[in-house]
Amino acid sequence: MMFARIVGTGSYLPGNPVSNNDLAARGIDTNDEWIVTRTGIRTRHLAEAGVTSSELGLVAAQRALEMAGLQAADIDLIIVATSTPDFIFPSTACLIQGKLGNKGAAAFDVQAVCSGFAYALGIAEKFIRSGSHRRALVIGAEVFSRILDWSDRGTCVLFGDGAGAVVLEASEKPGILATAMHADGSQFGILNVPGQVSGGQVIGDPFLRMDGQAVFKFAVRVLAEIAEEVCSIAGVATSEVDWLIPHQANIRIIEATGKKLAIERERVIVSVDRHGNTSAASVPLALDEAVRDGRIQRGQKVLLEGIGGGFAWGAALLEF
Ligand code: ACO
Numbered sequence: 097m098m099f100a101r102i103v104g105t106g107s108y109l110p111g112n113p114v115s116n117n118d119l120a121a122r123g124i125d126t127n128d129e130w131i132v133t134r135t136g137i138r139t140r141h142l143a144e145a146g147v148t149s150s151e152l153g154l155v156a157a158q159r160a161l162e163m164a165g166l167q168a169a170d171i172d173l174i175i176v177a178t179s180t181p182d183f184i185f186p187s188t189a190c191l192i193q194g195k196l197g198n199k200g201a202a203a204f205d206v207q208a209v210c211s212g213f214a215y216a217l218g219i220a221e222k223f224i225r226s227g228s229h230r231r232a233l234v235i236g237a238e239v240f241s242r243i244l245d246w247s248d249r250g251t252c253v254l255f256g257d258g259a260g261a262v263v264l265e266a267s268e269k270p271g272i273l274a275t276a277m278h279a280d281g282s283q284f285g286i287l288n289v290p291g292q293v294s295g296g297q298v299i300g301d302p303f304l305r306m307d308g309q310a311v312f313k314f315a316v317r318v319l320a321e322i323a324e325e326v327c328s329i330a331g332v333a334t335s336e337v338d339w340l341i342p343h344q345a346n347i348r349i350i351e352a353t354g355k356k357l358a359i360e361r362e363r364v365i366v367s368v369d370r371h372g373n374t375s376a377a378s379v380p381l382a383l384d385e386a387v388r389d390g391r392i393q394r395g396q397k398v399l400l401e402g403i404g405g406g407f408a409w410g411a412a413l414l415e416f
Contacts, residue, residue, distance in 0.1 A: 098267070099266075099269065099271035099272060099273075100221040100224035100225060100265070100267070100271050101266075102263070102271060102414065103166075103263050104162070104164025104165075104262065105163060105262050105380065105384040105387045105388070106155075106158065106161070106260070106384055107259060107377075107380060107381045108152050108153075108156045108259050109141040109256075110143040110147055110152060110258065112141070113141060115138065115139050116128040116138060119252075124246065124252060126249045131253050135368070136348070136366075136369050137347075137369060138369045139372075140256030140257075140370075140371060140374075141257055141372075142257055149176075149237040150182045150191040150192050152237045152238075152257065153192050153236075153237030153261065154192050154196065156235060156260050156384075157174075157196060157233050157235055160261040160263045166263060169197075169198060169199075171231050171232065172200070172202070172229045172230055172232070173201055173203075173220060173231070173232035174189045174193050174198070174235070175204060175206055176189040176192060176203075176235045176236075177206045177207075177208065177212025177213045177216040177234075177236045178205055178207070178236070178376055179209045179212065179238065179240075179289075180239045180242055187203060187204050188237065189205050192235065208277075209287075209405035209406060210343050210345065210375045210376060210403055210404025211343070211376075211403050211410045213378075213380050213400075214275070214400060214401060214402040214412055215277050216236070216376075217234050217262070218275035218276070218277050218410060218412060221264065221271075221275055227266075229266075230266045231264070232264040233263055233264075236374075236377040236379065236381075237377055238258065238259070238375045240304070240373070243289050243303060244303065244304055245303035251305070253372075254372060254373050255304075255372050255373045256371050256372030256373065258374040258381050259381070260382075261380055261384075262383070270415040272412055273326075273397075274327075274329035276322050276325045276326050276410060277409075278322065278408070278409055279407065279408040280406070280407050281406060281407075283314060283406070284405070284406065284407075285307070286311055287304075287305070287404065287405040288405055289301070289304050289305070312346070312348070312349060314407060315345070315403050316349055316352045316353055318403060318407075318409050319342060319353040319401055320356035322401060323353070323399055323401055323411055326399065326412065326413040329413075330413050334399075338363065338396035338398065339364075339365055339392055339396060339397070340353075340359045340363060340364045340365070340398075340399050340401075341364075341365045341382050341386070341400045341401070342364070343379060343402040344367050344371060344372075344373060344378040344379070345368065345378070345403075346368065347369070350368065353401075365382045365391070366382070367382040376404075378402070379400050387416075392416055393416070395415065396415070396416050397415055398416050399412075400413075
């Protein structure tokens with residue numbers, strides 16, 4: 097049987113960490129204690145003006161290729177998960193392809209907000225399993241700082257910028273064991289950026305809006321459900337999962353999900369304290385960190401999951 101296997105990971109965070117106190121010093125009516133208690137976030141990275149998702153994604157992709165020992169020309173599929181693309185078009189995937197110097201690979205973006213990486217991974221896995229493609233770059237890259245209303249303290253303290261990437265390769269050795277993706281568009285109102293560009297103007301509201309408590313309840317329920325779903329498809333008990341990498345939005349959502357699944361805190365990868373919520377980049381950033389520091393080892397079972405605006409959520413269970 098042919099699997100899609102991760103052969104390289106990479107990530108990139110722009111600039112220096114920005115602390116909660118730094119945000120307060122910039123005039124936001126907030127404090128470290130409120131943010132840490134409610135969210136677990138201590139620092140995040142914010143891209144300089146003009147730095148784009150494709151620039152962050154490019155570095156993450158180069159690092160993943162380097163770990164895999166591959167060249168850009170070896171890749172025949174590039175999928176970028178982002179809600180903060182450089183342009184309306186072309187896709188950020190095509191921009192990264194051009195910067196990498198790859199020619200001819202299929203390249204497109206996936207828009208599933210914070211579940212984007214889980215969606216993109218599931219799509220790439222299906223391309224590889226079908227035999228149509230052999231090596232994929234799957235990238236999550238975001239500059240969420242651009243769509244935050246910096247006068248809304250209830251949302252602007254929660255997010256950060258960054259990118260993460262993996263190289264997937266067709267292999268007879270086990271890799272991705274199961275994936276799942278779901279959405280419920282009736283929940284579009286609890287998290288959105290309800291604006292558009294039309295006739296040369298921004299129409300509507302170009303900033304992120306969120307009903308935090310509704311998001312919290314929805315997220316905890318479906319993150320536990322989809323984790324059980326991918327485990328059941330693969331015939332793996334949640335007790336056999338070595339590492340859970342949930343979307344890094346909020347430590348309380350992460351802890352509540354782990355508790356529902358009976359996965360102890362020591363088996364959960366957490367980076368939200370240092371990255372904030374980087375949307376589609378959050379899971380590949382946390383994955384790369386845990387691979388490079390030696391926590392995640394070859395042969396271990398890793399469960400990744402994302403959730404975000406739409407509402408949309410996705411998961412993948414893999415043998416690393
Ligand atoms: N600093 C200080 N005080 C603040 C801040 C802040 N940054 N933000 C809000 N407050 C105040 C509010 O004004 C309010 O004050 P009031 O009682 O005087 O009116 C008080 O804190 C409580 O505000 P709530 O919005 O009710 O705070 P809540 O306890 O719900 O916490 C939070 C907000 C952290 C967003 C919570 O709802 C949550 O964790 N939701 C999950 C949402 C999430 O993680 N979203 C990420 C994106 S979605 C995703 O990725 C899945």
